[in-house]
Amino acid sequence: MSIDSLRITAGKHFQLKDFDPAAKPCTTGSKAGDKERVDALSIELDLLQDKLYAMRSKRLLIVLQGMDTSGKDGTVRGVFRAFDPLGVRAVSFKAPTANELARDYLWRVHLQVPAAGEIVIFNRSHYEDVLITRVHGWIDADECTRRYRQIRAFEEHLVENGTTLVKCFLHISKDEQKKRLEERLADPLKHWKFDPKDLEERQYWDAYAEAYEQAIAATATPEAPWYVTPADSKSHRNVAIADILLHTMTAMKLAYPDPLAGLADIKVT
Amino acid sequence: MSIDSLRITAGKHFQLKDFDPAAKPCTTGSKAGDKERVDALSIELDLLQDKLYAMRSKRLLIVLQGMDTSGKDGTVRGVFRAFDPLGVRAVSFKAPTANELARDYLWRVHLQVPAAGEIVIFNRSHYEDVLITRVHGWIDADECTRRYRQIRAFEEHLVENGTTLVKCFLHISKDEQKKRLEERLADPLKHWKFDPKDLEERQYWDAYAEAYEQAIAATATPEAPWYVTPADSKSHRNVAIADILLHTMTAMKLAYPDPLAGLADIKVT
Numbered sequence: 001m002s003i004d005s006l007r008i009t010a011g012k013h014f015q016l017k018d019f020d021p022a023a024k025p026c027t028t029g030s031k032a033g034d035k036e037r038v039d040a041l042s043i044e045l046d047l048l049q050d051k052l053y054a055m056r057s058k059r060l061l062i063v064l065q066g067m068d069t070s071g072k073d074g075t076v077r078g079v080f081r082a083f084d085p086l087g088v089r090a091v092s093f094k095a096p097t098a099n100e101l102a103r104d105y106l107w108r109v110h111l112q113v114p115a116a117g118e119i120v121i122f123n124r125s126h127y128e129d130v131l132i133t134r135v136h137g138w139i140d141a142d143e144c145t146r147r148y149r150q151i152r153a154f155e156e157h158l159v160e161n162g163t164t165l166v167k168c169f170l171h172i173s174k175d176e177q178k179k180r181l182e183e184r185l186a187d188p189l190k191h192w193k194f195d196p197k198d199l200e201e202r203q204y205w206d207a208y209a210e211a212y213e214q215a216i217a218a219t220a221t222p223e224a225p226w227y228v229t230p231a232d233s234k235s236h237r238n239v240a241i242a243d244i245l246l247h248t249m250t251a252m253k254l255a256y257p258d259p260l261a262g263l264a265d266i267k268v269t
Numbered sequence: 270m271s272i273d274s275l276r277i278t279a280g281k282h283f284q285l286k287d288f289d290p291a292a293k294p295c296t297t298g299s300k301a302g303d304k305e306r307v308d309a310l311s312i313e314l315d316l317l318q319d320k321l322y323a324m325r326s327k328r329l330l331i332v333l334q335g336m337d338t339s340g341k342d343g344t345v346r347g348v349f350r351a352f353d354p355l356g357v358r359a360v361s362f363k364a365p366t367a368n369e370l371a372r373d374y375l376w377r378v379h380l381q382v383p384a385a386g387e388i389v390i391f392n393r394s395h396y397e398d399v400l401i402t403r404v405h406g407w408i409d410a411d412e413c414t415r416r417y418r419q420i421r422a423f424e425e426h427l428v429e430n431g432t433t434l435v436k437c438f439l440h441i442s443k444d445e446q447k448k449r450l451e452e453r454l455a456d457p458l459k460h461w462k463f464d465p466k467d468l469e470e471r472q473y474w475d476a477y478a479e480a481y482e483q484a485i486a487a488t489a490t491p492e493a494p495w496y497v498t499p500a501d502s503k504s505h506r507n508v509a510i511a512d513i514l515l516h517t518m519t520a521m522k523l524a525y526p527d528p529l530a531g532l533a534d535i536k537v538t
Contacts, residue, residue: 056371102325102384104430110379115371146429153422160415161373 002026003243008226011217016209016228021173023230026240034235041242042082048246051254052117053087058252059114059163062245063122065131066170067208068198069180071231072123075170078238079245080121089114092123105129105147106154113158126151127167130215135207148218155224165224166248168241169216170231174205271295272512277495280486285478285497290442292499295509303504310511311351317515320523321386322356327521328383328432331514332391334400335439336477337467338449340500341392344439347507348514349390358383361392374398374416375423382427395420396436399484404476417487424493434493435517437510438485439500443474 002025008014028037052058064072076090091112100108106126114120130147133139139147159165172180181202184194201208220226227244231237271294277283297306321327333341345359360381369377375395383389399416402408408416428434441449450471453463470477489495496513500506 099384102386103382104427104432106426107379107382110376113372113376115368117371150422150426150429153419153426157375157419157422158373160419163373 003227003240003247006227006229006240006244008216008220008228009222011220014213014217014220016171016213016216019171019228019230021171021176021230022232024233024236025230026243027233027236028239031233031235034239038079038235038238038242041239041246042079045082045242045245045249046084048249048252048254049083049087049119051256052119052249052252053084054117054256055254056117056257057162058254059116060119060249060252061114061122061158061163061165062119063125063127063165063167064170065125065127065167065212066231067172067177067205068195068201069177069184070170070172071234071237072170074234075168075237075241076121076123078234079241080119082242083119087117088119088121090121090123093125093128106150110154114163116162126154127215127219131208131211132201134211135204144214145218148215151219152221152224155219156221159223164248164252166244167219167224167226168244169212169226169228170237171228172231174202176232177202177205272496272509272516275496275498275509275513277485277489277497278491280489283482283486283489285440285482285485288440288497288499290440290445290499291501293502293505294499295512296502296505297508300502300504303508307348307504307507307511310508310515311348314351314511314514314518315353317518317521317523318352318356318388320525321388321518321521322353323386323525324523325386325526326431327523328385329388329518329521330383330391330427330432330434331388332394332396332434332436333439334394334396334436334481335500336441336446336474337464337470338446338453339439339441340503340506341439343503344437344506344510345390345392347503348510349388351511352388356386357388357390359390359392362394362397375419379423383432385431395423396484396488400477400480401470403480403483404473413483414487417484420488421490421493424488425490428492433517433521435513436488436493436495437513438481438495438497439506440497441500443471445501446471446474 005025006019028034052060064075066072080088080090093108096105096108109122109126112120112122130144130151134144155165181194181198184190216226216228227240229237229240229244274294297303321329333344335341349357349359362377365374365377378391378395381389381391399413399420403413424434450463450467453459485495485497496509498506498509498513
């Protein structure tokens with residue numbers, strides 16, 4: 001399967017430069033074909049989610065990370081709309097509130113993990129606590145290493161207790177970000193998406209790339225893999241994420257439960 | 270200090286039978302003296318808690334565990350009333366709700382950890398997930414070992430992120446439990462405390478003792494120590510817990526912050 005080349009399950013030899021943001025390993029060959037493919041996958045994903053919801057025992061957590069403009073919101077909109085909102089919840093982590101800062105950094109994250117039968121998408125996540133914090137020197141290298149260990153232990157705990165965990169890094173190039181920021185400035189309908197802070201953070205592009213590389217290398221495990229998803233093309237990105245979801249949910253061995261096999265004998269009078 | 274003999278920081282040679290539930294290492298020599306001592310300690314503890322609250326950076330979590338009738342409620346009432354309710358919160362963990370069972374067993378526990386400046390008392394805790402569950406065979410030995418590891422990682426994470434953690438096992442004898450259950454049956458004012466289930470659980474006394482011994486041995490660390498607190502005598506138990514708190518909070522190096530040393534120069538007009 002074409003997503004296999006994107007999956008990182010061990011950090012030892014991981015280098016971000018080995019991954020091309022413009023690659024299209026999952027494409028059907030055309031943009032129109034990719035869109036059709038996402039529509040087709042959506043039908044399969046919807047069915048799988050219905051089974052997950054019916055089983056009420058397993059849980060799925062998807063972490064979306066990526067540079068500004070990498071398409072996290074667009075992925076939620078473009079791929080996760082396939083699912084019934086009853087069983088899906090998107091959680092956006094912004095700058096922590098005073099109430100959140102008063103606890104350890106995993107507190108607000110643990111609070112939002114999926115319940116049995118639920119799919120939760122983290123739009124940003126606890127990884128910000130080893131990314132923006134590291135880039136701006138709010139934490140030092142020792143604290144960052146400690147957090148990698150804490151995050152590995154936390155994710156291991158979630159997985160051992162019945163949560164399937166997939167982490168997707170939406171990988172764009174610096175040029176593509178420039179294009180998208182310019183679009184936001186040029187198009188009045190996209191003005192609301194423009195944040196002057198994005199220009200400031202763009203100055204730290206290389207530091208972010210390094211922080212991502214280190215974080216992915218330190219936290220990629222067979223149980224909590226990262227997918228370095230080429231995201232310069234939005235339509236390809238959506239195919240890739242839908243493929244990753246299909247692969248992940250298929251491996252979850254979802255099936256409708258039948259607690260009362262004799263239910264068919266019951267008469268409604 | 271007399272509480273040193275009660276502190277377990279490594280499980281290697283820990284055996285519950287080495288600890289006498291009727292011992293009184295912290296006593297002043299008389300019941301009246303012990304009560305006076307708790308009153309005196311309360312004044313010191315109140316001051317320390319005020320500093321903790323003013324600092325708004327450190328956190329204190331006290332886990333209370335013990336067999337039925339071991340005096341967990343009585344300890345909260347007898348010792349923790351020393352503190353200002355503004356900065357103290359007691360959390361009782363009962364049988365998990367459907368909503369709690371839909372997440373991993375540490376979810377509801379993490380949710381309740383202390384905020385900066387806060388003292389939280391867990392009246393029962395995540396340890397129930399390796400005690401009652403183990404005694405009744407709801408989890409097997411492998412799962413229990415996994416949970417010990419998960420609990421160690423979770424507690425290490427809390428401590429590394431600024432929480433001071435103390436775990437107290439209120440250690441009573443089987444005879445003392447008999448006496449206390451009979452009192453609850455005989456005294457109309459204590460009837461409300463009697464739960465027929467306590468008699469059922471009493472049949473598993475030895476299994477509980479073994480589960481406690483294993484859990485304490487598996488999770489005692491220098492950073493998250495257990496105190497095996499003799500609790501056959503209620504007045505001695507209170508002295509011991511107050512001593513443990515004083516020792517713990519003294520080690521936290523609490524002090525009023527002075528962010529504006531020049532504050533005295535400000536004139537209120």
